[in-house]
Amino acid sequence: MKALPVRARASVSLLFALMGSTMGSWAARIPTVKAHVGLDDRHWGYASISSTAGSLLALVVVSSVIGRLGPRRLALTGAVVLLVDAPLAALSRGPLPLVAGLLVQGFAANLLSTPMNAQAVEVEKAYGRRIMASFHACFSVGMLAGGLAGAAAARAHVSPSAQLATTGTVLALLLARSAAWLPGDVVREAHERRPLRARLTPQLGLLGAVAFASSLAEGTCVQWSALYSSDALGRGAAAGATTYACFSATMTLTRACGDRVVHRVGRALYVRLSACVALAGILLALGPGTLPTAYAGFALAGVGLACIVPTVYGIAGSQPGMTPGEGISVATLGQWPAFLVGPLVVGGLAGAVGLRPALLLVAVAAVAVAALSLRLREPGTPVAQSRALQRA
Incomplete structure:
Protein backbone atom coordinates (compact mmCIF):
# COMPACT_ATOMS: atom_id res chain seq x y z
CA MET A 1 0.00 0.00 0.00
CA LYS A 2 2.90 2.42 0.61
CA ALA A 3 3.82 2.42 -3.07
CA LEU A 4 0.44 3.80 -4.07
CA PRO A 5 0.69 7.18 -2.28
CA VAL A 6 4.26 7.60 -3.57
CA ARG A 7 3.13 7.05 -7.16
CA ALA A 8 0.12 9.29 -6.64
CA ARG A 9 2.38 12.00 -5.27
CA ALA A 10 4.68 11.70 -8.29
CA SER A 11 1.80 11.92 -10.76
CA VAL A 12 0.22 14.94 -9.07
CA SER A 13 3.65 16.59 -8.85
CA LEU A 14 3.95 16.11 -12.60
CA LEU A 15 0.69 18.00 -13.13
CA PHE A 16 2.09 20.96 -11.19
CA ALA A 17 5.40 20.81 -13.07
CA LEU A 18 3.56 20.48 -16.40
CA MET A 19 1.54 23.61 -15.77
CA GLY A 20 4.58 25.56 -14.57
CA SER A 21 6.74 24.43 -17.47
CA THR A 22 4.13 25.32 -20.08
CA MET A 23 3.53 28.75 -18.56
CA GLY A 24 7.26 29.41 -18.21
CA SER A 25 7.95 28.40 -21.80
CA TRP A 26 5.12 30.58 -23.07
CA ALA A 27 6.27 33.59 -21.02
CA ALA A 28 9.80 33.27 -22.40
CA ARG A 29 8.52 33.26 -25.99
CA ILE A 30 6.06 36.15 -25.67
CA PRO A 31 8.41 38.70 -27.33
CA THR A 32 8.74 36.50 -30.44
CA VAL A 33 5.02 35.69 -30.64
CA LYS A 34 4.18 39.37 -30.16
CA ALA A 35 6.53 40.35 -32.99
CA HIS A 36 5.10 37.69 -35.33
CA VAL A 37 1.55 38.89 -34.72
CA GLY A 38 2.63 42.51 -35.16
CA LEU A 39 1.14 43.98 -31.98
CA ASP A 40 2.47 46.89 -29.94
CA ASP A 41 2.49 46.80 -26.13
CA ARG A 42 -0.97 48.36 -25.81
CA HIS A 43 -2.67 45.94 -28.19
CA TRP A 44 -0.81 42.98 -26.68
CA GLY A 45 -2.28 44.00 -23.34
CA TYR A 46 -5.75 44.08 -24.86
CA ALA A 47 -5.25 40.62 -26.38
CA SER A 48 -4.07 39.24 -23.04
CA ILE A 49 -7.40 40.11 -21.45
CA SER A 50 -8.84 37.09 -23.28
CA SER A 51 -6.67 34.82 -21.13
CA THR A 52 -8.13 36.41 -18.02
CA ALA A 53 -11.64 35.90 -19.41
CA GLY A 54 -10.87 32.24 -20.08
CA SER A 55 -9.60 31.81 -16.53
CA LEU A 56 -12.77 33.27 -15.06
CA LEU A 57 -14.95 31.08 -17.26
CA ALA A 58 -13.03 27.99 -16.13
CA LEU A 59 -13.42 28.92 -12.46
CA VAL A 60 -17.18 29.14 -12.85
CA VAL A 61 -17.34 25.86 -14.77
CA VAL A 62 -15.08 23.98 -12.34
CA SER A 63 -16.98 25.26 -9.30
CA SER A 64 -20.21 23.97 -10.84
CA VAL A 65 -19.14 20.53 -12.08
CA ILE A 66 -16.25 19.33 -9.92
CA GLY A 67 -18.57 17.56 -7.48
CA ARG A 68 -20.24 15.71 -10.35
CA LEU A 69 -17.25 14.92 -12.59
CA GLY A 70 -14.43 14.73 -10.04
CA PRO A 71 -11.00 16.42 -10.12
CA ARG A 72 -9.07 13.68 -11.91
CA ARG A 73 -11.08 13.90 -15.12
CA LEU A 74 -11.00 17.70 -15.12
CA ALA A 75 -7.26 17.89 -14.39
CA LEU A 76 -6.35 15.51 -17.22
CA THR A 77 -8.60 17.38 -19.64
CA GLY A 78 -7.08 20.71 -18.66
CA ALA A 79 -3.53 19.38 -18.97
CA VAL A 80 -4.10 17.96 -22.45
CA VAL A 81 -5.83 21.11 -23.73
CA LEU A 82 -3.05 23.30 -22.30
CA LEU A 83 -0.33 21.25 -24.01
CA VAL A 84 -2.14 21.27 -27.35
CA ASP A 85 -3.11 24.94 -27.25
CA ALA A 86 0.34 26.41 -26.49
CA PRO A 87 2.06 25.59 -29.82
CA LEU A 88 -1.12 26.40 -31.77
CA ALA A 89 -1.41 29.81 -30.12
CA ALA A 90 2.27 30.43 -30.91
CA LEU A 91 1.49 29.89 -34.61
CA SER A 92 -0.84 32.91 -34.62
CA ARG A 93 -0.16 35.46 -37.32
CA GLY A 94 -3.08 37.73 -36.58
CA PRO A 95 -4.93 39.19 -33.57
CA LEU A 96 -8.03 36.98 -33.78
CA PRO A 97 -6.21 33.61 -33.71
CA LEU A 98 -4.05 34.92 -30.86
CA VAL A 99 -7.06 36.05 -28.84
CA ALA A 100 -8.69 32.65 -29.37
CA GLY A 101 -5.49 30.85 -28.35
CA LEU A 102 -5.09 32.94 -25.20
CA LEU A 103 -8.75 32.42 -24.29
CA VAL A 104 -8.30 28.65 -24.49
CA GLN A 105 -4.99 28.89 -22.64
CA GLY A 106 -6.56 30.74 -19.72
CA PHE A 107 -9.49 28.32 -19.63
CA ALA A 108 -7.25 25.23 -19.72
CA ALA A 109 -4.90 26.56 -17.05
CA ASN A 110 -7.71 27.02 -14.53
CA LEU A 111 -9.43 23.82 -15.64
CA LEU A 112 -6.21 22.16 -14.46
CA SER A 113 -5.32 24.33 -11.46
CA THR A 114 -8.19 23.76 -9.03
CA PRO A 115 -8.56 20.00 -9.71
CA MET A 116 -4.83 19.33 -9.38
CA ASN A 117 -4.82 21.12 -6.02
CA ALA A 118 -7.77 18.95 -4.98
CA GLN A 119 -5.77 15.88 -6.02
CA ALA A 120 -2.85 17.17 -3.96
CA VAL A 121 -5.09 17.36 -0.89
CA GLU A 122 -6.12 13.73 -1.42
CA VAL A 123 -2.47 12.67 -1.54
CA GLU A 124 -1.74 14.74 1.58
CA LYS A 125 -4.51 12.88 3.39
CA ALA A 126 -2.97 9.57 2.35
CA TYR A 127 0.42 10.63 3.68
CA GLY A 128 -1.02 11.78 6.99
CA ARG A 129 1.23 14.86 7.09
CA ARG A 130 1.58 18.24 5.42
CA ILE A 131 3.03 18.01 1.90
CA MET A 132 0.98 20.64 0.06
CA ALA A 133 3.80 23.16 -0.40
CA SER A 134 6.00 20.57 -2.11
CA PHE A 135 3.52 20.35 -4.99
CA HIS A 136 3.71 24.10 -5.50
CA ALA A 137 7.49 23.82 -5.42
CA CYS A 138 7.16 21.53 -8.45
CA PHE A 139 5.18 24.27 -10.19
CA SER A 140 7.94 26.79 -9.43
CA VAL A 141 10.67 24.44 -10.64
CA GLY A 142 8.66 23.68 -13.77
CA MET A 143 8.20 27.37 -14.49
CA LEU A 144 11.93 27.98 -14.09
CA ALA A 145 12.77 25.03 -16.35
CA GLY A 146 10.24 26.16 -18.94
CA GLY A 147 11.65 29.67 -18.91
CA LEU A 148 15.20 28.39 -19.35
CA ALA A 149 14.10 26.09 -22.19
CA GLY A 150 12.33 28.98 -23.88
CA ALA A 151 15.36 31.25 -23.52
CA ALA A 152 17.67 28.57 -24.93
CA ALA A 153 15.32 27.94 -27.85
CA ALA A 154 15.13 31.66 -28.58
CA ARG A 155 18.93 31.94 -28.66
CA ALA A 156 19.04 28.95 -31.02
CA HIS A 157 16.41 30.60 -33.27
CA VAL A 158 13.92 27.76 -32.73
CA SER A 159 10.39 28.96 -33.41
CA PRO A 160 8.04 29.24 -30.41
CA SER A 161 5.58 26.73 -31.90
CA ALA A 162 8.32 24.14 -32.50
CA GLN A 163 9.75 24.56 -29.03
CA LEU A 164 6.36 24.41 -27.31
CA ALA A 165 5.36 21.39 -29.39
CA THR A 166 8.59 19.58 -28.45
CA THR A 167 8.37 20.26 -24.73
CA GLY A 168 4.64 19.56 -24.83
CA THR A 169 5.23 16.17 -26.44
CA VAL A 170 7.71 15.20 -23.73
CA LEU A 171 5.30 16.30 -21.01
CA ALA A 172 2.40 14.49 -22.70
CA LEU A 173 4.37 11.23 -22.77
CA LEU A 174 5.18 11.58 -19.07
CA LEU A 175 1.53 12.35 -18.34
CA ALA A 176 0.35 9.30 -20.28
CA ARG A 177 2.73 7.12 -18.27
CA SER A 178 1.66 8.47 -14.88
CA ALA A 179 -2.05 9.27 -15.39
CA ALA A 180 -3.11 5.89 -14.00
CA TRP A 181 -1.41 6.77 -10.70
CA LEU A 182 -3.59 9.83 -10.07
CA PRO A 183 -6.07 9.53 -7.19
CA GLY A 184 -9.42 8.27 -8.41
CA ASP A 185 -12.46 10.52 -8.53
CA VAL A 186 -14.83 10.47 -5.59
CA VAL A 187 -18.01 11.56 -7.37
CA ARG A 188 -20.99 12.68 -5.33
CA GLU A 189 -24.44 11.36 -6.05
CA ALA A 190 -27.01 13.93 -7.13
CA HIS A 191 -28.60 14.12 -3.67
CA GLU A 192 -25.17 14.57 -2.02
CA ARG A 193 -23.95 17.48 -4.13
CA ARG A 194 -23.90 20.92 -2.59
CA PRO A 195 -24.60 23.82 -4.97
Whole structure:
Protein backbone atom coordinates (compact mmCIF):
# COMPACT_ATOMS: atom_id res chain seq x y z
CA MET A 1 0.00 0.00 0.00
CA LYS A 2 2.90 2.42 0.61
CA ALA A 3 3.82 2.42 -3.07
CA LEU A 4 0.44 3.80 -4.07
CA PRO A 5 0.69 7.18 -2.28
CA VAL A 6 4.26 7.60 -3.57
CA ARG A 7 3.13 7.05 -7.16
CA ALA A 8 0.12 9.29 -6.64
CA ARG A 9 2.38 12.00 -5.27
CA ALA A 10 4.68 11.70 -8.29
CA SER A 11 1.80 11.92 -10.76
CA VAL A 12 0.22 14.94 -9.07
CA SER A 13 3.65 16.59 -8.85
CA LEU A 14 3.95 16.11 -12.60
CA LEU A 15 0.69 18.00 -13.13
CA PHE A 16 2.09 20.96 -11.19
CA ALA A 17 5.40 20.81 -13.07
CA LEU A 18 3.56 20.48 -16.40
CA MET A 19 1.54 23.61 -15.77
CA GLY A 20 4.58 25.56 -14.57
CA SER A 21 6.74 24.43 -17.47
CA THR A 22 4.13 25.32 -20.08
CA MET A 23 3.53 28.75 -18.56
CA GLY A 24 7.26 29.41 -18.21
CA SER A 25 7.95 28.40 -21.80
CA TRP A 26 5.12 30.58 -23.07
CA ALA A 27 6.27 33.59 -21.02
CA ALA A 28 9.80 33.27 -22.40
CA ARG A 29 8.52 33.26 -25.99
CA ILE A 30 6.06 36.15 -25.67
CA PRO A 31 8.41 38.70 -27.33
CA THR A 32 8.74 36.50 -30.44
CA VAL A 33 5.02 35.69 -30.64
CA LYS A 34 4.18 39.37 -30.16
CA ALA A 35 6.53 40.35 -32.99
CA HIS A 36 5.10 37.69 -35.33
CA VAL A 37 1.55 38.89 -34.72
CA GLY A 38 2.63 42.51 -35.16
CA LEU A 39 1.14 43.98 -31.98
CA ASP A 40 2.47 46.89 -29.94
CA ASP A 41 2.49 46.80 -26.13
CA ARG A 42 -0.97 48.36 -25.81
CA HIS A 43 -2.67 45.94 -28.19
CA TRP A 44 -0.81 42.98 -26.68
CA GLY A 45 -2.28 44.00 -23.34
CA TYR A 46 -5.75 44.08 -24.86
CA ALA A 47 -5.25 40.62 -26.38
CA SER A 48 -4.07 39.24 -23.04
CA ILE A 49 -7.40 40.11 -21.45
CA SER A 50 -8.84 37.09 -23.28
CA SER A 51 -6.67 34.82 -21.13
CA THR A 52 -8.13 36.41 -18.02
CA ALA A 53 -11.64 35.90 -19.41
CA GLY A 54 -10.87 32.24 -20.08
CA SER A 55 -9.60 31.81 -16.53
CA LEU A 56 -12.77 33.27 -15.06
CA LEU A 57 -14.95 31.08 -17.26
CA ALA A 58 -13.03 27.99 -16.13
CA LEU A 59 -13.42 28.92 -12.46
CA VAL A 60 -17.18 29.14 -12.85
CA VAL A 61 -17.34 25.86 -14.77
CA VAL A 62 -15.08 23.98 -12.34
CA SER A 63 -16.98 25.26 -9.30
CA SER A 64 -20.21 23.97 -10.84
CA VAL A 65 -19.14 20.53 -12.08
CA ILE A 66 -16.25 19.33 -9.92
CA GLY A 67 -18.57 17.56 -7.48
CA ARG A 68 -20.24 15.71 -10.35
CA LEU A 69 -17.25 14.92 -12.59
CA GLY A 70 -14.43 14.73 -10.04
CA PRO A 71 -11.00 16.42 -10.12
CA ARG A 72 -9.07 13.68 -11.91
CA ARG A 73 -11.08 13.90 -15.12
CA LEU A 74 -11.00 17.70 -15.12
CA ALA A 75 -7.26 17.89 -14.39
CA LEU A 76 -6.35 15.51 -17.22
CA THR A 77 -8.60 17.38 -19.64
CA GLY A 78 -7.08 20.71 -18.66
CA ALA A 79 -3.53 19.38 -18.97
CA VAL A 80 -4.10 17.96 -22.45
CA VAL A 81 -5.83 21.11 -23.73
CA LEU A 82 -3.05 23.30 -22.30
CA LEU A 83 -0.33 21.25 -24.01
CA VAL A 84 -2.14 21.27 -27.35
CA ASP A 85 -3.11 24.94 -27.25
CA ALA A 86 0.34 26.41 -26.49
CA PRO A 87 2.06 25.59 -29.82
CA LEU A 88 -1.12 26.40 -31.77
CA ALA A 89 -1.41 29.81 -30.12
CA ALA A 90 2.27 30.43 -30.91
CA LEU A 91 1.49 29.89 -34.61
CA SER A 92 -0.84 32.91 -34.62
CA ARG A 93 -0.16 35.46 -37.32
CA GLY A 94 -3.08 37.73 -36.58
CA PRO A 95 -4.93 39.19 -33.57
CA LEU A 96 -8.03 36.98 -33.78
CA PRO A 97 -6.21 33.61 -33.71
CA LEU A 98 -4.05 34.92 -30.86
CA VAL A 99 -7.06 36.05 -28.84
CA ALA A 100 -8.69 32.65 -29.37
CA GLY A 101 -5.49 30.85 -28.35
CA LEU A 102 -5.09 32.94 -25.20
CA LEU A 103 -8.75 32.42 -24.29
CA VAL A 104 -8.30 28.65 -24.49
CA GLN A 105 -4.99 28.89 -22.64
CA GLY A 106 -6.56 30.74 -19.72
CA PHE A 107 -9.49 28.32 -19.63
CA ALA A 108 -7.25 25.23 -19.72
CA ALA A 109 -4.90 26.56 -17.05
CA ASN A 110 -7.71 27.02 -14.53
CA LEU A 111 -9.43 23.82 -15.64
CA LEU A 112 -6.21 22.16 -14.46
CA SER A 113 -5.32 24.33 -11.46
CA THR A 114 -8.19 23.76 -9.03
CA PRO A 115 -8.56 20.00 -9.71
CA MET A 116 -4.83 19.33 -9.38
CA ASN A 117 -4.82 21.12 -6.02
CA ALA A 118 -7.77 18.95 -4.98
CA GLN A 119 -5.77 15.88 -6.02
CA ALA A 120 -2.85 17.17 -3.96
CA VAL A 121 -5.09 17.36 -0.89
CA GLU A 122 -6.12 13.73 -1.42
CA VAL A 123 -2.47 12.67 -1.54
CA GLU A 124 -1.74 14.74 1.58
CA LYS A 125 -4.51 12.88 3.39
CA ALA A 126 -2.97 9.57 2.35
CA TYR A 127 0.42 10.63 3.68
CA GLY A 128 -1.02 11.78 6.99
CA ARG A 129 1.23 14.86 7.09
CA ARG A 130 1.58 18.24 5.42
CA ILE A 131 3.03 18.01 1.90
CA MET A 132 0.98 20.64 0.06
CA ALA A 133 3.80 23.16 -0.40
CA SER A 134 6.00 20.57 -2.11
CA PHE A 135 3.52 20.35 -4.99
CA HIS A 136 3.71 24.10 -5.50
CA ALA A 137 7.49 23.82 -5.42
CA CYS A 138 7.16 21.53 -8.45
CA PHE A 139 5.18 24.27 -10.19
CA SER A 140 7.94 26.79 -9.43
CA VAL A 141 10.67 24.44 -10.64
CA GLY A 142 8.66 23.68 -13.77
CA MET A 143 8.20 27.37 -14.49
CA LEU A 144 11.93 27.98 -14.09
CA ALA A 145 12.77 25.03 -16.35
CA GLY A 146 10.24 26.16 -18.94
CA GLY A 147 11.65 29.67 -18.91
CA LEU A 148 15.20 28.39 -19.35
CA ALA A 149 14.10 26.09 -22.19
CA GLY A 150 12.33 28.98 -23.88
CA ALA A 151 15.36 31.25 -23.52
CA ALA A 152 17.67 28.57 -24.93
CA ALA A 153 15.32 27.94 -27.85
CA ALA A 154 15.13 31.66 -28.58
CA ARG A 155 18.93 31.94 -28.66
CA ALA A 156 19.04 28.95 -31.02
CA HIS A 157 16.41 30.60 -33.27
CA VAL A 158 13.92 27.76 -32.73
CA SER A 159 10.39 28.96 -33.41
CA PRO A 160 8.04 29.24 -30.41
CA SER A 161 5.58 26.73 -31.90
CA ALA A 162 8.32 24.14 -32.50
CA GLN A 163 9.75 24.56 -29.03
CA LEU A 164 6.36 24.41 -27.31
CA ALA A 165 5.36 21.39 -29.39
CA THR A 166 8.59 19.58 -28.45
CA THR A 167 8.37 20.26 -24.73
CA GLY A 168 4.64 19.56 -24.83
CA THR A 169 5.23 16.17 -26.44
CA VAL A 170 7.71 15.20 -23.73
CA LEU A 171 5.30 16.30 -21.01
CA ALA A 172 2.40 14.49 -22.70
CA LEU A 173 4.37 11.23 -22.77
CA LEU A 174 5.18 11.58 -19.07
CA LEU A 175 1.53 12.35 -18.34
CA ALA A 176 0.35 9.30 -20.28
CA ARG A 177 2.73 7.12 -18.27
CA SER A 178 1.66 8.47 -14.88
CA ALA A 179 -2.05 9.27 -15.39
CA ALA A 180 -3.11 5.89 -14.00
CA TRP A 181 -1.41 6.77 -10.70
CA LEU A 182 -3.59 9.83 -10.07
CA PRO A 183 -6.07 9.53 -7.19
CA GLY A 184 -9.42 8.27 -8.41
CA ASP A 185 -12.46 10.52 -8.53
CA VAL A 186 -14.83 10.47 -5.59
CA VAL A 187 -18.01 11.56 -7.37
CA ARG A 188 -20.99 12.68 -5.33
CA GLU A 189 -24.44 11.36 -6.05
CA ALA A 190 -27.01 13.93 -7.13
CA HIS A 191 -28.60 14.12 -3.67
CA GLU A 192 -25.17 14.57 -2.02
CA ARG A 193 -23.95 17.48 -4.13
CA ARG A 194 -23.90 20.92 -2.59
CA PRO A 195 -24.60 23.82 -4.97
CA LEU A 196 -22.11 26.65 -5.05
CA ARG A 197 -24.32 28.89 -2.93
CA ALA A 198 -24.45 26.28 -0.17
CA ARG A 199 -20.65 26.04 -0.18
CA LEU A 200 -20.13 29.75 0.45
CA THR A 201 -19.47 29.26 4.15
CA PRO A 202 -17.89 31.99 6.31
CA GLN A 203 -14.69 29.95 6.65
CA LEU A 204 -14.31 29.45 2.90
CA GLY A 205 -15.09 33.12 2.35
CA LEU A 206 -12.32 33.94 4.80
CA LEU A 207 -9.93 31.58 3.01
CA GLY A 208 -10.80 33.22 -0.31
CA ALA A 209 -10.00 36.63 1.18
CA VAL A 210 -6.64 35.40 2.51
CA ALA A 211 -5.82 33.88 -0.89
CA PHE A 212 -6.81 37.16 -2.58
CA ALA A 213 -4.57 39.30 -0.38
CA SER A 214 -1.63 36.88 -0.61
CA SER A 215 -1.94 36.57 -4.39
CA LEU A 216 -2.17 40.36 -4.69
CA ALA A 217 1.13 40.67 -2.82
CA GLU A 218 2.79 37.80 -4.70
CA GLY A 219 1.65 39.00 -8.12
CA THR A 220 2.84 42.52 -7.39
CA CYS A 221 6.29 41.25 -6.42
CA VAL A 222 6.49 39.09 -9.55
CA GLN A 223 5.50 41.90 -11.90
CA TRP A 224 7.20 44.89 -10.28
CA SER A 225 10.26 43.76 -8.27
CA ALA A 226 12.57 43.95 -11.28
CA LEU A 227 11.23 47.37 -12.28
CA TYR A 228 11.72 48.63 -8.74
CA SER A 229 15.48 48.06 -8.86
CA SER A 230 15.98 48.88 -12.53
CA ASP A 231 13.81 52.00 -12.74
CA ALA A 232 12.87 53.31 -9.29
CA LEU A 233 16.40 52.80 -7.95
CA GLY A 234 17.96 53.50 -11.35
CA ARG A 235 20.33 50.53 -11.23
CA GLY A 236 19.65 49.01 -14.67
CA ALA A 237 18.17 45.85 -16.16
CA ALA A 238 20.72 43.45 -14.67
CA ALA A 239 19.95 44.65 -11.15
CA GLY A 240 16.25 44.32 -11.86
CA ALA A 241 16.62 40.76 -13.09
CA THR A 242 18.68 39.89 -10.01
CA THR A 243 16.01 41.32 -7.72
CA TYR A 244 13.33 39.16 -9.32
CA ALA A 245 15.66 36.15 -9.17
CA CYS A 246 16.11 36.67 -5.41
CA PHE A 247 12.35 36.67 -4.91
CA SER A 248 11.75 33.68 -7.19
CA ALA A 249 14.58 31.60 -5.72
CA THR A 250 13.45 31.98 -2.11
CA MET A 251 9.85 31.24 -3.14
CA THR A 252 10.94 27.96 -4.70
CA LEU A 253 13.27 26.95 -1.86
CA THR A 254 10.68 27.77 0.81
CA ARG A 255 8.03 25.73 -0.96
CA ALA A 256 10.45 22.81 -1.14
CA CYS A 257 10.96 22.74 2.63
CA GLY A 258 7.96 24.65 4.01
CA ASP A 259 5.84 21.59 4.75
CA ARG A 260 7.97 20.68 7.77
CA VAL A 261 7.34 24.07 9.35
CA VAL A 262 3.62 23.92 8.55
CA HIS A 263 3.42 20.47 10.12
CA ARG A 264 5.18 21.69 13.26
CA VAL A 265 3.38 24.98 13.98
CA GLY A 266 -0.02 24.37 12.36
CA ARG A 267 -1.52 25.88 9.26
CA ALA A 268 -3.31 28.91 10.75
CA LEU A 269 -0.28 30.05 12.74
CA TYR A 270 1.98 29.44 9.75
CA VAL A 271 -0.11 31.77 7.57
CA ARG A 272 0.08 34.45 10.27
CA LEU A 273 3.84 34.16 10.72
CA SER A 274 4.42 34.07 6.96
CA ALA A 275 2.48 37.30 6.51
CA CYS A 276 4.68 38.97 9.13
CA VAL A 277 7.82 37.78 7.33
CA ALA A 278 6.48 39.11 4.02
CA LEU A 279 5.69 42.46 5.66
CA ALA A 280 9.21 42.71 7.08
CA GLY A 281 10.66 41.83 3.68
CA ILE A 282 8.81 44.46 1.66
CA LEU A 283 9.53 47.16 4.26
CA LEU A 284 13.21 46.24 4.10
CA ALA A 285 13.14 46.42 0.31
CA LEU A 286 11.40 49.79 0.16
CA GLY A 287 12.66 51.56 3.28
CA PRO A 288 16.39 52.24 2.80
CA GLY A 289 16.08 52.40 -0.98
CA THR A 290 19.39 50.68 -1.69
CA LEU A 291 20.14 47.79 -4.01
CA PRO A 292 21.42 45.38 -1.30
CA THR A 293 18.30 45.93 0.80
CA ALA A 294 16.15 45.47 -2.31
CA TYR A 295 17.78 42.09 -2.92
CA ALA A 296 17.43 41.06 0.73
CA GLY A 297 13.93 42.49 1.12
CA PHE A 298 12.39 40.79 -1.88
CA ALA A 299 14.17 37.56 -0.96
CA LEU A 300 12.57 37.75 2.49
CA ALA A 301 9.20 38.59 0.94
CA GLY A 302 9.55 35.45 -1.16
CA VAL A 303 10.05 33.39 1.99
CA GLY A 304 6.93 34.88 3.54
CA LEU A 305 4.62 34.58 0.54
CA ALA A 306 5.76 31.18 -0.75
CA CYS A 307 3.45 28.86 1.15
CA ILE A 308 0.45 30.98 2.11
CA VAL A 309 -1.69 30.04 -0.89
CA PRO A 310 -0.73 26.32 -0.77
CA THR A 311 -1.63 26.31 2.92
CA VAL A 312 -4.95 28.02 2.20
CA TYR A 313 -5.71 25.40 -0.44
CA GLY A 314 -4.92 22.68 2.09
CA ILE A 315 -7.39 24.12 4.59
CA ALA A 316 -10.05 24.75 1.93
CA GLY A 317 -9.71 21.19 0.67
CA SER A 318 -10.28 19.78 4.15
CA GLN A 319 -13.62 21.41 4.97
CA PRO A 320 -16.14 19.06 6.57
CA GLY A 321 -18.97 17.88 4.34
CA MET A 322 -17.18 18.80 1.10
CA THR A 323 -14.82 17.10 -1.30
CA PRO A 324 -11.40 18.79 -1.66
CA GLY A 325 -12.38 20.08 -5.09
CA GLU A 326 -15.61 21.64 -3.82
CA GLY A 327 -13.79 23.51 -1.07
CA ILE A 328 -10.82 24.68 -3.15
CA SER A 329 -13.03 25.85 -6.01
CA VAL A 330 -14.78 28.28 -3.67
CA ALA A 331 -11.48 29.65 -2.33
CA THR A 332 -10.13 30.18 -5.84
CA LEU A 333 -13.20 32.21 -6.77
CA GLY A 334 -12.19 34.65 -4.05
CA GLN A 335 -8.53 34.55 -5.05
CA TRP A 336 -8.98 35.15 -8.78
CA PRO A 337 -9.69 38.94 -8.80
CA ALA A 338 -6.22 39.59 -7.36
CA PHE A 339 -4.63 38.81 -10.72
CA LEU A 340 -6.83 41.43 -12.40
CA VAL A 341 -6.88 44.10 -9.68
CA GLY A 342 -3.18 44.01 -8.76
CA PRO A 343 -1.65 45.25 -12.04
CA LEU A 344 -4.33 47.94 -12.41
CA VAL A 345 -3.92 49.30 -8.88
CA VAL A 346 -0.12 49.26 -8.80
CA GLY A 347 0.13 50.70 -12.30
CA GLY A 348 -2.28 53.50 -11.44
CA LEU A 349 -0.55 54.31 -8.16
CA ALA A 350 2.89 54.19 -9.78
CA GLY A 351 1.77 56.71 -12.37
CA ALA A 352 0.36 59.00 -9.68
CA VAL A 353 2.87 58.82 -6.83
CA GLY A 354 5.77 56.70 -8.12
CA LEU A 355 6.57 53.00 -8.01
CA ARG A 356 8.26 52.95 -4.62
CA PRO A 357 5.21 54.21 -2.66
CA ALA A 358 2.91 52.14 -4.88
CA LEU A 359 4.65 48.94 -3.79
CA LEU A 360 3.46 49.59 -0.24
CA LEU A 361 0.37 47.76 -1.51
CA VAL A 362 2.33 44.58 -0.75
CA ALA A 363 2.67 45.69 2.87
CA VAL A 364 -1.05 46.44 3.08
CA ALA A 365 -1.85 43.01 1.65
CA ALA A 366 0.50 41.30 4.12
CA VAL A 367 -1.17 43.09 7.05
CA ALA A 368 -4.56 41.99 5.70
CA VAL A 369 -3.40 38.36 5.55
CA ALA A 370 -2.10 38.51 9.13
CA ALA A 371 -5.34 40.06 10.40
CA LEU A 372 -7.62 37.68 8.51
CA SER A 373 -5.61 34.64 9.60
CA LEU A 374 -6.56 35.33 13.22
CA ARG A 375 -9.97 33.86 12.38
CA LEU A 376 -8.76 30.82 10.47
CA ARG A 377 -9.78 27.47 11.94
CA GLU A 378 -7.96 24.18 11.41
CA PRO A 379 -10.33 21.47 10.07
CA GLY A 380 -8.03 18.87 11.63
CA THR A 381 -4.86 16.97 10.88
CA PRO A 382 -4.52 14.86 7.73
CA VAL A 383 -5.94 11.39 8.01
CA ALA A 384 -3.75 8.61 6.66
CA GLN A 385 -6.42 7.36 4.30
CA SER A 386 -8.07 8.66 1.17
CA ARG A 387 -11.17 7.43 -0.62
CA ALA A 388 -9.75 8.80 -3.85
CA LEU A 389 -6.56 6.79 -3.51
CA GLN A 390 -8.52 3.70 -2.65
CA ARG A 391 -10.31 4.11 -5.99
CA ALA A 392 -7.15 4.82 -8.01
